[in-house]
Amino acid sequence: MKFDVLTLFPEMFKSLEESIIGRAKEKEIININLINIRDFSNDKHNKVDDTPYGGGAGMVMRPDVVYNAYKSIESKNAKVIYLTPQGKVLTQKKVEELSKEEHIILLCGHYEGIDQRAIDKINPEEISIGNYVLTGGEIPAMVLIDTVSRYVDGVLNKESIMEESFTNGLLEYPQYTRPEIFEGERVPEVLLSGNHQNIEKWRKEKSLELTKQKRPELLLKQNNEKNKCK
Ligand code: ADE
Numbered sequence: 648m649k650f651d652v653l654t655l656f657p658e659m660f661k662s663l664e665e666s667i668i669g670r671a672k673e674k675e676i677i678n679i680n681l682i683n684i685r686d687f688s689n690d691k692h693n694k695v696d697d698t699p700y701g702g703g704a705g706m707v708m709r710p711d712v713v714y715n716a717y718k719s720i721e722s723k724n725a726k727v728i729y730l731t732p733q734g735k736v737l738t739q740k741k742v743e744e745l746s747k748e749e750h751i752i753l754l755c756g757h758y759e760g761i762d763q764r765a766i767d768k769i770n771p772e773e774i775s776i777g778n779y780v781l782t783g784g785e786i787p788a789m790v791l792i793d794t795v796s797r798y799v800d801g802v803l804n805k806e807s808i809m810e811e812s813f814t815n816g817l818l819e820y821p822q823y824t825r826p827e828i829f830e831g832e833r834v835p836e837v838l839l840s841g842n843h844q845n846i847e848k849w850r851k852e853k854s855l856e857l858t859k860q861k862r863p864e865l866l867l868k869q870n871n872e873k874n875k876c877k
Pocket residue numbers: 730731732774775776777778779780781782783784787
């Protein structure tokens with residue numbers, strides 16, 4: 648899986664060098680190519696933004712610079728995504744769908760965003776990571792890379808994905824490790840029993856109980872979807 652990221656702040660992506668994504672990069676299971684939009688400025692001061700026509704606060708990224716940066720990427724069938732609060736909110740289902748792509752281009756806006764003419768020309772799919780506003784698309788792009796990469800073969804073991812929250816529409820059951828007694832609290836007895844059937848049953852019950860307690864809207868959503876299928 649290849650990600651090309653168009654950004655004014657490539658240094659922000661250093662955190663993807665760590666942990667699971669860092670290892671996947673080292674093993675070349677995923678490839679993250681950072682393209683600095685500033686390198687495509689024709690201006691002697693490397694200017695990438697300007698004040699908005701019509702007035703107003705902040706700066707807008709210039710269309711020529713953004714479009715030149717985009718055109719520098721060689722792509723035949725890449726999925727192009729613009730991270731913006733105006734996009735459809737990212738869900739686990741969408742993440743799974745995106746993980747089937749071979750090449751994803753991520754366009755990160757900053758300041759007051761990108762001149763609309765560049766967006767119209769590139770015609771990307773617009774994705775938001777939630778109903779709040781960040782200072783730019785870099786953190787959302789990292790969220791997308793992290794969450795999509797987890798589904799790429801070889802990044803995680805398959806069981807982690809099968810068992811995790813949201814994959815089956817429920818939250819994940821609680822996890823325990825050593826020590827067996829912590830501050831007087833024991834690990835639930837069933838987990839020490841070695842009886843895998845009972846453990847599975849307990850985990851399913853806990854998943855359901857936790858979802859009811861913490862995210863009841865997920866159960867409603869599941870029921871609505873079931874009724875739609877009937
Ligand atoms: N850029 C700023 N806020 C954003 C959000 N919530 N999602 C995606 N991109 C953004």
